[in-house]
């Protein structure tokens with residue numbers, strides 16, 4: 001049996017059904033790029049029928065050049081008592097234009113009779129017709145057997161007939177779904193083994209985490225012969241979430257020597273997990289296996305001593321294998337390696353042991369303690385390094401700003417900002433109206449700066465995220481604002497933290513424009529050399 005396990009990511013479909021997750025089309029494109037970069041085989045992009053945003057997204061990604069991943073449109077078998085040609089869902093799948101589709105069909109007799117209220121025979125026809133129809137369009141068809149394990153436990157003969165209907169109609173993969181997440185690993189193993197022994201079609205697994213066993217169940221299915229694993233990259237999904245691929249991939253690849261993603265991508269797992277968390281505007285669970293911040297963090301004195309002597313004493317793998325890092329909470333060693341590469345961009349001559357490096361690390365620690373986070377805010381990070389090394393001069397001086405909110409609400413004009421700045425001794429006062437205080441302030445600042453730095457006109461915000469850091473203080477809580485800006489060529493992100501959301505936004509806005517101006521000045525300077 002082959003060692004290759006196909007990885008199918010459903011962050012944009014099952015993941016988008018998680019409480020608290022909402023992706024814009026822009027976010028979805030970024031998730032696709034991140035997943036493609038790490039080399040997953042399939043990216044389930046959404047249901048073109050249930051969501052108009054998804055259809056727009058399919059149009060967008062049709063033009064994306066992906067290196068490895070196949071985009072998958074998701075839908076279901078046809079409705080009862082109509083032909084596949086008449087079914088709106090199947091039509092939408094055709095229109096989505098992807099070469100691979102995933103459709104789910106009922107495999108639990110009780111769901112057939114009591115939920116969609118049709119006959120067991122008609123459900124088999126629905127599966128057979130829908131798969132055959134999509135195959136006639138030349139598509140790769142992945143059949144998701146919904147509630148397969150519950151169905152098998154209730155009526156194994158019928159559950160197997162459902163798979164047989166899909167297989168006979170030409171399905172390329174039969175995926176066994178533990179839709180309610182209530183099945184145990186030993187059951188998953190035994191049932192998957194029976195399916196693998198019965199069918200020559202490739203078998204897949206799709207687990208939910210309602211018993212905290214989605215990863216274990218996926219693992220057992222692979223050990224029983226499944227070679228296609230569905231999940232979401234950092235595990236979120238409906239209710240308690242889906243099987244977490246950032247755990248499953250290294251488990252299979254590092255511990256079981258199976259091939260999931262290209263070998264060279266394994267050290268990028270942590271980075272991609274952080275990226276997807278950031279796009280989703282959630283904090284990556286710091287206790288996540290392999291990729292969480294605590295996965296290789298040592299605190300107890302005896303543990304620290306032992307790891308210093310021999311890392312294997314308290315680490316199951318080398319953290320760098322998955323792109324994570326070892327942290328000693330009681331030591332100063334933390335983060336030095338990660339920081340030095342960034343310092344080198346500004347001052348290549350500095351080393352890990354330079355006093356400047358120590359000073360920068362101290363400053364970063366203070367800021368992180370105050371709620372800053374720099375993983376996704378490279379431009380603010382670089383500005384701090386510049387400030388500590390004296391390679392920074394302020395490009396403008398703020399005299400004051402004032403923001404006034406207006407009621408009743410007027411669309412696009414609900415706030416006014418007034419700003420006074422000084423550049424090279426010249427004062428500039430401007431005002432701007434905007435959609436809310438932050439937008440008004442952003443416009444006023446850029447309008448004032450444009451007088452001195454015309455290139456600022458090309459800069460605009462593409463993303464703005466706010467996270468409350470300590471919910472306990474209610475409306476006086478500290479917030480972290482992360483903004484992403486572009487000048488049409490490059491994009492960069494900056495961060496600000498304060499108890500005042502306007503102040504936090506201001507800090508991030510200032511970093512964003514300063515970073516752009518410093519980059520421009522440096523590239524002009526280089527052109528003269």
Ligand SMILES: [Zn+2]
Nearest residue numbers: 014179206208
């Ligand atoms: Zn699911």
